[in-house]
Amino acid sequence: MKAVILAAGYGTRLQRDVSSDSSGRFAHLVGVPKPLLPVGQCPLITRWILALSRSGTVDGIYVVTNAVYQAAFEEWAAQFPGVRVLSDRTRSNEERLGAVAGLQLAVKHFHVQDHVLVVGGDTLFKEDFSLAEVTEKVSQLQVRREDSCLVLSYQCRDEETQKYGILEVDDDLRVLCMKEKPQPSETESRRACPCFYVFSKRSLPLLDAFLEEKKVK
Template sequence: MKAVILAAGYGTRLQRDVSSDRTGRFAHLAGIPKPLLPVGPCALITHWVRALTAAGSVDCIYVVTNALYRAAFEEWAADFRNVKILSDQTRSNDERLGAVACLQLAVQHFTIQDHVVVVGGDTLFKEDFSLREVQQRFSEVQAKCGDGCLVLSYPCRDQETQKYGILEVDGDLRVVCMKEKPLPSETESRRACPCFYVLSEESLPLLDVFLQQKKDAPIEEKDAPGNFVSWLIQRKPVYVHQILGRFDVGNLPSYVECDLYFREKLPDVKSYMA
């Protein structure tokens, strides 16, 4: 199994917050891509590399970044033998390819012919999350249907449905559909779907089909990876693995909350997520 960490975003909201902060406490974060932000004892993305390596199910980790941040990621990756960096060749947010195109780029560039764990580079999970449990659940899905894929869900509150992609599932925890930021009245589900997927090898060619269909669509339709998952649900079996929650580093307050949690509340960071 391979892993692709999507890290080509420009963190415009976070950098705007850092620039406008008058306390000076966060000046050291200026110009740092979100996956390389310090979270507790190490960079956010380092938590993923350590967990993916410790879990033992992934033999190579591909990180897709952009040309602006490529040197910073290559310097960080020098400490890891199983990490390879790929640039999407863009240098600004206006040029961005979008997360789905970045995933396709990694699959094509590295000629990936294997199941793929896809991870959002600005996301971490609560300590109940276990990659070994995810692997076990994915194996169960594969036993049911060899082309099956796996996504995560965690409970959200009524007022939060409009912030996330919301999964609706059947009694077997197979996803029936994903509604993008629905009103609470538009769905009974409260299952938010974070950017963490296990895509079967058989599903990877559909990246080309999706992007070909969306070639003339606005960048927003190709940027959010959940748009591909929503489209994929109608074409491949997709099942759910349930977790308690996540950290989504989108702006400065969410970063501060995440960093504080890791520094003060996470008891055993060495075994985290593995």
């Protein structure tokens, strides 16, 4: 399995808040991308690298960033021989490709023909999150159907549906659709979807199909 960490966002709101802080406590974080912000003793993204490496299920880790933060990620990645950094060549929030296009870029650039674990570079889970349990669940699903994929979700409050992608599922927990930041009245589901997915290798061609359909719309 390969892992793709999506880190091509610009953190516009975060940088605005950091820059406007008058206390000076956060001045050292100006210009630092969210995945490289410290969580405890190390950057957030480092925690993912360590967890993925310890899992023993990933044999390649690719980080997709942008041209503005490329140098910062390459400097960080120098301590991890198994991590490769790829720039999407954008230089502003208005140019950003989006998560699906970023994933497609990594799949094509690194010629990925394996199952892919995708995680948002600024995604942070609670301490009880178990990567081992996730990979075991994927294995169980793919014994039954090799093209099975896995999407995580958690229960959010009514007023929080407008902040997240909300999954609607059937009785077997198969995804029927995802609604992007719906009003509470627009869906009965309260399953918020973090940026953490496992795609089977047989599903990867659907990235091209999705982006082509999006162009038509």
